[in-house]
Amino acid sequence: MKTVLTINGQQVSLDIDTRVTLLDALRDHLGLYGSKKGCDHGQCGACTVIADGRRINSCLTLAAMHDGETIITVEGLAHGEALSALQQAFLGHDGMQCGYCTPGQLCSATAMLEEARAGRASQVTDDLTTPAPLSRAEITERMSGNLCRCGCYSGIVAAIEEVAAE
Amino acid sequence: MRPFDYQRPAAPEAACQGMSASPHAAYIGGGTNLIDLMKLGVMAPDLLVDVNRLGFDTIKDLDDGVEIGATVRNSDLADDPRIRVRWPVLSRALLAGASAQLRNKATTAGNLLQRTRCPYFQDIDVPCNKRKPGSGCAALGGELRNHAILGTSEHCVAAHPSDMAVAMQALDAQVVIRDADGQTRTMGLDHFYRTPGDTPHIETRLNPADLITGVRLPAPLGDRQVYRKVRDRASYAFALVSAAAVMQLKEGRIEYAAIAFGGLGTQPWRDPKVDALLTGARPSEALFEKAGDVLLRSAELREGLEFKKPLAHRVLKAVLTEATQ
Numbered sequence: 001m002k003t004v005l006t007i008n009g010q011q012v013s014l015d016i017d018t019r020v021t022l023l024d025a026l027r028d029h030l031g032l033y034g035s036k037k038g039c040d041h042g043q044c045g046a047c048t049v050i051a052d053g054r055r056i057n058s059c060l061t062l063a064a065m066h067d068g069e070t071i072i073t074v075e076g077l078a079h080g081e082a083l084s085a086l087q088q089a090f091l092g093h094d095g096m097q098c099g100y101c102t103p104g105q106l107c108s109a110t111a112m113l114e115e116a117r118a119g120r121a122s123q124v125t126d127d128l129t130t131p132a133p134l135s136r137a138e139i140t141e142r143m144s145g146n147l148c149r150c151g152c153y154s155g156i157v158a159a160i161e162e163v164a165a166e
Numbered sequence: 167m168r169p170f171d172y173q174r175p176a177a178p179e180a181a182c183q184g185m186s187a188s189p190h191a192a193y194i195g196g197g198t199n200l201i202d203l204m205k206l207g208v209m210a211p212d213l214l215v216d217v218n219r220l221g222f223d224t225i226k227d228l229d230d231g232v233e234i235g236a237t238v239r240n241s242d243l244a245d246d247p248r249i250r251v252r253w254p255v256l257s258r259a260l261l262a263g264a265s266a267q268l269r270n271k272a273t274t275a276g277n278l279l280q281r282t283r284c285p286y287f288q289d290i291d292v293p294c295n296k297r298k299p300g301s302g303c304a305a306l307g308g309e310l311r312n313h314a315i316l317g318t319s320e321h322c323v324a325a326h327p328s329d330m331a332v333a334m335q336a337l338d339a340q341v342v343i344r345d346a347d348g349q350t351r352t353m354g355l356d357h358f359y360r361t362p363g364d365t366p367h368i369e370t371r372l373n374p375a376d377l378i379t380g381v382r383l384p385a386p387l388g389d390r391q392v393y394r395k396v397r398d399r400a401s402y403a404f405a406l407v408s409a410a411a412v413m414q415l416k417e418g419r420i421e422y423a424a425i426a427f428g429g430l431g432t433q434p435w436r437d438p439k440v441d442a443l444l445t446g447a448r449p450s451e452a453l454f455e456k457a458g459d460v461l462l463r464s465a466e467l468r469e470g471l472e473f474k475k476p477l478a479h480r481v482l483k484a485v486l487t488e489a490t491q
Contacts, residue, residue, distance in 0.1 A: 001172060017169075018169070018170055018171065018172040018214070019167045019169065019170070021201070040205065041202050041205065041206075042198055042202060042267075042268060045265065045267060048267055054239075054241075054270040055266060055267050055270060056267050056270050056271050057198070057267045057268065057271070060197060060198045060201050060202060060268075060271065061196075061197050061198075061201065061271060062172070062194075062197065062201065062214075064172055064174075065174075065194070065197065065216055065218065067174075108266070108267065111266075112266065115266070120241070120245050121244070121245070121250070121257065121261060122261055123258075123261040123262050123401065125261075128250040128251075128254050128257055128258070129250055129251060140401075141400075141401055142266055144265055144266075144400075144401035144402040145264075145265025145266055145267045145268065145402060146265075
């Protein structure tokens with residue numbers, strides 16, 4: 001199956017089996033090992049990437065379904081050697097221990113901040129018609145699709161709070 | 167995953183043709199449920215027909231309602247300003263479901279057609295009448311928790327997992343369907359699902375090549391809309407019990423009531439007797455208690471599911487109280 005993707009600004013052409021998920025295309029066919037295979041069933045969020053501006057679980061979608069789309073993985077978040085504000089904040093707040101969930105957390109949080117800026121509501125938003133400030137409750141609800149088995153949630157939330165306040 | 171062919175048609179005719187080509191073909195929308203089930207070996211289509219580029223990705227205004235395209239993402243539907251203002255119970259239900267990543271992929275039609283999360287359905291090493299007709303039911307005699315107490319049979323106790331469909335059930339949604347001959351028909355969501363009986367593998371009244379093109383919402387009949395979901399963790403979990411209420415009050419009485427439930431039924435559950443009891447009555451704790459009795463009059467409380475009776479009573483009472491305050 002011929003599939004063209006633009007990944008982190010670079011166009012790539014793949015000829016792959018229809019069964020290849022977007023996650024496996026990234027890791028096994030393109031050597032981008034940042035996106036992690038945690039559960040492979042859409043339950044942990046370690047495989048989160050940003051496809052055409054939207055965060056998704058790359059394990060639950062076929063690469064072929066994304067033909068022509070623009071994908072951003074954790075490898076595409078920094079600007080050259082300069083870390084993104086979120087990456088820097090994760091370091092500053094110890095938002096990781098083993099680091100396995102971190103690429104997914106970073107991609108998810110990057111897109112989540114954009115969703116919040118666009119005025120998207122969450123389950124804990126009081127008034128659906130008024131954009132809510134990113135309180136701790138909003139951040140934890142919006143990030144519930146990313147698990148951290150080391151339990152570094154307090155550092156992760158603090159890092160996101162810092163960047164959200166900028 | 168078993169090998170399969172993949173088609174991405176640009177028009178509905180081609181999509182229906184593709185589906186007609188094989189008895190084991192499947193439409194794929196977001197894929198968040200289907201691909202998972204294919205990895206588990208629960209589903210093994212030999213052809214996937216991708217419906218994402220058929221142009222059913224917008225929400226159109228109707229006379230006094232909307233038609234939601236079949237591939238509108240759950241996140242976009244929840245975010246739509248029309249839905250947030252006039253059908254907030256639908257936004258609330260959507261936002262209570264899954265995670266942001268999954269809502270960004272999951273489609274309207276796919277959400278309606280998602281399969282049960284009964285763990286025995288998902289485990290190909292144990293019997294399941296839904297997965298393999300006639301093989302038996304490992305859930306009966308197994309551990310029951312996210313299972314149904316309404317609409318069940320001795321062949322299947324699997325609950326429908328959707329939040330979105332519960333709100334749509336309370337909003338009198340109509341499913342728009344294109345058949346293999348290109349004819350379009352609509353079907354009320356209240357008629358869309360089938361109770362399991364002795365054929366739990368047949369879940370809807372769709373014909374094999376039928377293509378859902380959208381869901382119509384008529385103008386809401388109540389401006390008091392509430393969705394409440396109770397589950398084992400605060401976010402990103404399926405409902406143990408959920409309830410959607412659409413109500414209208416006039417001079418201290420309930421003028422209109424449509425209440426639907428998740429986590430209780432084999433399908434998104436709505437009981438006309440509950441709505442009828444509430445309609446015309448004055449809100450009171452006794453009335454809400456009675457509504458719970460009516461709802462649960464035929465509940466099958468199998469071992470492990472006894473907790474759902476008091477929980478359903480409390481959720482219903484909370485939702486009705488909030489909607490009539």
